[in-house]
Amino acid sequence: MIPDLTRAVGVPRLAGISYPLSRPLGNPHDSDGQRAVLRALLEVLPRATEPDTYVELPFVWPESPARARNASKDIPAAPIVELVTRKPWLLANLYSGRIPEHEDLLSAK
């Protein structure tokens, strides 16, 4: 997933995994794979002795990143993506974390 971002906000223990968004435990109906990931995640708990413990889980996603992204390319864009696509200058707000308060910047219409 995105351990960079999770670790940056500060969590007691973190297990990083190189799986795509939307599928943190693995593919649907892959019970063995899902169970292995959950077991590895839970086993971080007794190993962690101090805050900011970070463990990288050794699982490898079975597809290329491009193929994993393609699997979801037909879902509708999130409202913020629609908004910055129509008003690209607002991307600067998103990038810099300046959440607009002015009404004109709020509406997706």
Place this chain on the structure above:
Amino acid sequence: MSIDSYRFLDFVSRQVMKAWAAREHAGVIPFTKLVKPLCECTVALVSTAGIARNDDRPFDQEGERRNPWWGDPSFRVIPLGTTESHVRLYHMHIDPRFGQADLDVVLPMRRLTELAQEGVVRQPAASHYSIMGYILEPDVLINETAPAIGEHMRAGGVDVAALVPA
């Protein structure tokens, strides 16, 4: 760090996520040591996939459509035994079809039950939880939602919780 956090993201999302990560300051990180073996622990799961049961209040997608800078900061309780046929995933920044096809992809309650049967943990909690993962301003999430979930867990005898981002 050998995991590339951004390999599955498109270019723009990658740049935005990197910028947000670079701006964060972790501060003092709370930490409570596990005081008993994992095999004696009751475990709760928290998913950020925006899961709500069909008989519960949906996450507010309309509010986010009206103001795309806002995300619903509330939470839902997902009782153990809930399956994909009882829920909908409301997170609009992920592909909900995977979790909708098999809820264990995002909230692995059945896998947790199996691990309890194997003796890895004592038992799954009676209740699990979901929040919506797109929240740019996390004040309500931090100050209201997280404590409320913690209180609910404490009342349910939960020893440890695992947050599963979606």
